[in-house]
Amino acid sequence: MPSLSSSLLKNLISAGFALGMLAGCASHSNGPPLPGLADRVELGAVPFYRGDEYQGSSLALAALLTLQGVSITPGLLEPTLHLPKDVDGLPSAVPNAAREFGFMVYPLDPALNALLAQVAAGYPVLLRYDAGSMVWSQPRYALLIGYDRYKRHVILRSGDERRELLDFDAFASAWKKAGSWAVLVQRPTQLPAQVDRQRWLRAASELGQAGHEQAAAQAVRAVAGH
Known part of the structure; x- marks a missing residue:
């Protein structure tokens, strides 16, 4: 397909923002209400790479990309993440690497319910704790x-643990200490649960700036029709 011009992509995103404003207010920072949330969920098909090198960054991202159908290993991701020389740059390198593969990086509210809502919808959450x-x-x-x-715990793919169990309070505290950072890594047509239109459009804009203008336009059209 011919690539979209930058001006056309900007117009699409601007139009999407306008639609988002008309749709209503953005989600409250405490997370959305969750009527009907399942009591127990485990996404057992999510791949697992064991290890704790480089803070687990290449392992966790490789698992997500593999789930999305990308043929990748943690070792192959290390150059993209500027490893091993720039571990301190991981907070920006991890989302940038996901965008390089053409995926949306959609940030979540700093509230446990916001994370659980996505897992209940079938989407694993990439986070730092x-x-x-x-x-x-x-x-x-x-x-x-x-x-x-009921048991009040979360299940993580983390380090050497395929199923690390942390109770809600311990997890929330550990997640907060690391900045409450959590994102979805989604295909452009794969809308999150209870999607925040403006947030999705910002993610589309960032994907377009990373050189994936066609994918960004797909993301804009996906949310416009939602």
Whole structure:
């Protein structure tokens, strides 16, 4: 297909923003209400790469990309993430790497319910939390792939643990210590649960700026028809 001009893509995104404003207010920072949320969810098909090198960044992202059909390994991702020389740059390198593969990076509200809503919809969440002990800890990238509301715990693909269980309070605290960062890595036509239109359009704009203008335009059309 011929590529879209930058001006046309900008017009599409601007129009999408206008539609989002007409649709109503953006989600409250405390997360959306969750009537009907399943009591137990586990996304067992999410791949798992064991290890804790580079804060688990290449492992977690490779698992998500593999789930989306990309033929990739953590080792192949390391140059894209500027590893091993720039571990400190991971907060920007991880989302940039996902965009390089043509995927939307959609940030989530800093509230546990916002994460659980996406998992309940079938979407694993890429996040960063503070792993370790009171004596020593470091940020770690992981995938939230399940939860149990009765037992009050989340299920993570993290480090050497295929199914790391953390109770809600411990997870929320560890996640907050690492900045409450959590995103979805989605195909341009794969809208999140309870999608925030303006947030999705910002993600589309960032994808277009990364050189994937056709994919960005797909994302704009997807939310316009939602």
